[in-house]
Amino acid sequence: MFKAILRRPLLPLLALPLLLVSVPLPAQTGAGPYSVDGRSFGRLQEAVDAIGDGEGTITVSPGYHRDCAVQTAGRIAFVAAEPGRAIFDGVTCEGKATLVLRGNGARVDGIVFQNLRVPDGNGAGIRLERSDLEIVNSMFRNSEEGILTGDDAAATLTITRSTFSRLGRCDRGLSCAHSVYTGAYGRVIVTNTRFEKGSGGHYLKTRSPQVEISNNSFDDTQGKTTNYLIDLPAGSVGRVTNNLMIQGRNKENYGALIAVAAEARDNPSRGLVITGNRASVPQDMGRKTIFVADWSGEPLAIGPNELGPGLTRFEKIAN
Template identity: 55%
Template sequence: MRILPIALLLTAAIAATATAQGGGTAFTVAETGRSFASLASAVSSIGDGAGTIVIAPGTYRQCAVQEGGDIAYRAAQPRTVIFDGAICEGKAALVLRGRAAHVDGLIFQNLRVPDGNGAGIRLEQGNLDVEGAVFRNSEEGILTHDDANGAIRIDHSTFQRLGRCDRDLDCAHGVYTGNYGSLTVTRSRFEAGNGGHYLKTRSPRVTITGNSFDDSAGRATNYMIDLSNGASGTISGNEMVQGRDKENYSAFITVAPEGREHDSSGLVIADNSASFVPGLSRQSTFVANWTDDRVRIGANKIASGIKVTDRR
């Protein structure tokens, strides 16, 4: 997978206007045709039912809490809808605790809170699908609680200038999922982190395929993929480039660095590439394993100076 310039990936986002369009008709529930001036009102109108909120192009300083139901949040035109800076419950632009949520084509930016975990999405329960979204210039992109019966799917999305490890607070990360039933991340881009890990998960089952992790402009970052408590599944077809400015450059992928809670013997890591930015020479490990589980590491393209695996 070829790493593309930031500007090329976000060209569509430039079309977003400086102020919200449509006034009282900015948020329309597709199934009923009713329009609302606020996202929160549109969400409330769906309640515990199911519906799609179509959002007009614009920049919105609004947030919403989904208490129930199955709700889709869809940009009328992909990547022309920006949620900028507004936080609900001291957590995120979207706080989700319904049966399911679907986020399609939205941009989340400039999200910060006193505890250092300001996110585009805070998922507390239920399933989540994210498609074609952008998370940037915030403390965290997506942060979740635990839901052993839930599933998270992220596709074709960008996570840029996220994360932090400062102020004596717990670190924030590009994506940080709790003990969710499964996590799938495909065709997405992680880049220019500001600290923490690019992708951290406690899920027991993962599918992480076809993504790029470009750390060349990262600052004080750590791992590309952190399987905090181990996991089974597949990590394949990903391109990983480690940058110079690292808090911890000792590994690209980690297995159970915070204790083994899930069996990783069914984990397959193959057909990935791992390298350093041009001109950088150092020692690192592609897969650092804190367990005795026999992770199946297949053929990967690994640059000089990177050990395939080690036991820690």
């Protein structure tokens, strides 16, 4: 069955993030690399400040940009002029992330974030502190964390058609970092997105009480010292559907692919739908792996899922 899973066509979404892999141009040296309504700016923060508490779009030119910004007001769209060729490389603000977002809402479209590290081990492409955020057709790679959020019960984080690669860490005696880690956000939606080659921690960890995790690829075959593919540590309701999930060999924690309420029961989990997924684990490893490990004690709605050899469908675990 494992070979059959690999032979089956991957989800159509998997081709989309690959469009981001292109040869970047040098950062522009004439007019500033950021524009708002035809005005050019040399620094990203200047462009953010120009929008202020209004609403606007910052167009980012192709190239490598060693820059960052903090949004404290307004609604801003950060949009690559050419998707996949506007690359923010190695610079963070406030010791947090390339984009620190605490305005009234934001959108990120077609941008690459890479090589981000900070002293506390949580260097991210985006630190989302409040309000709605939509991320589309973007890439996060080679960093401690892709996205890290605070808590905002009234807000929604939406990620679609994006890639998270070579992210996460659990070392130096610091709290672990993950490819995506959200606090208690009101709703988290992740669709048509690829997670791969993790370097520690979990691929998708969210404390949101409501999730929609659908039509994604979690490819851990080249991961190193990774943990769960999906971690809902405080419990959650919603849907985990139609995902491709492949666990690799180099694991720090191989116990489960999906974990529900492993740390707390802050959110209800009754009726959480987990169905239509395809999952596999390496053969001849001599270890037990559970597809869904549940600490919530509540009835989950686990429907048909295509599981490879060596996977235990479900296990209820006492806290």
